[in-house]
Amino acid sequence: MRVDHAAGRRRRRVGTGRPIVYQNIGDPLFWAGSPARRLRVRSMLRRMAAVAALTETSRDVLISHFGVPPDRVEVLHNARRSDVFRPPGPEEKVAARRRLGLPERARVLAMVGALSPEKRIDVAITAVSPLPHDVHLVVAGDGPLRGELERRATTLAPGRVTFLGQLPEPLVLLWAADALLLTSTTEGVPGVLIEAGLCGLPVVSTDVGYVGDVVVPGRTGLLVPEGDVAGVGQAVREVLAGAPRLGLQARRHCLERFDMARVSDQWVRLLRALVTVEGEESA
Known part of the structure; x- marks a missing residue:
């Protein structure tokens, strides 16, 4: 003390x-x-x-x-409470996807946050666009850029980006996802990264603020420089390929520090x- x-x-x-x-x-x-x-x-x-x-x-x-x-x-x-934010069982994951209207066999990237300039959702959409067509980006949140971002998604990744608007509880999206994506230009220690880790999700994030306290590169996810669209895309490929292993380690790391x-x-x-x-x- x-x-x-x-x-x-x-x-x-x-x-x-x-x-x-x-x-x-x-x-x-x-x-x-x-x-x-x-x-x-x-x-x-x-x-x-x-x-x-x-x-x-x-x-x-x-x-x-x-x-x-x-x-x-x-x-x-x-x-965050680790008994609330926990990995879903197989049936819970399927149910979460059905509730959100997401393809059961897709590889789902979750984003949670305001649709405002500093969150750089545009970077995420651009990075996802050249990835395999089973990679689906799901964005929870609302804000002044929603219309612009929806148009961008329709142009660059038609049918592969879903905007959910505000969710009263993000847990359903975390249970439906395979990884979490964050592309902000500034952050402190985002609570959603802790929630994702406790749910057993690996993270791809820009290396801003104190994100590195939650995301340990190569162990619980990957960090990329701010604004690096190609780097985000490559990191997503790598994290999705190793999602089960990274997710287990993310849960362990967050239990040790953020329970x-x-x-x-x-x-x-x-x-x-x-x-x-x-x-x-x-x-």
Whole structure:
């Protein structure tokens, strides 16, 4: 536990009179890119009783670029319930495909996210277009680019790209899929990568943000440079060819690092430490 209790007492009052924990959920270098914004963020973070970072790398950034004292930054991973996000049985997989209207014998690539510029769904469509015709891309999500992306898919990969719109629960798509694809230009630690891994799906992703904490190249999937259309296509071929092996390792990796029960225990220890300080000060 790195939390400095005395520091927490000194810097806890940010309008509430209570200890405040800030949870960093994205890439701090991206959302605080300008000097003025970095200065404001630096001032705010230094007033926190504790700062929760998603990865060791983001912890280092918060310390080196924003001046947060090392003893007040805890690494608390993004997490999901492994009993909910689990590999489907054969019958569950077939049922999921039928529910979504997908071909039972296709090799299905899932994408989950907003249809907005930073997600670069256009890269995914272009990368999939020259792949064998049994490779089917299924996109869950909505956004301002939907019409444009649907037209692109009709032109480049007719009949092989399905837009589902918003899904109330992405689990059905993960159970229907053989792999997950992510082509964003910026990310933190996307929860969908953890959900996919726990469901036993390998991932092809652009190497942005802290994606590398979830996707271990050659072990749980593959990483490609941002905007590399040919690289995405080749990675998809390789990952689909090794999907059973990679999926088993993805599940194991995510259980070790991102299981909700494990991360919840870490949060409880952190919050109890701060509550103890608050009680001592009030006594």
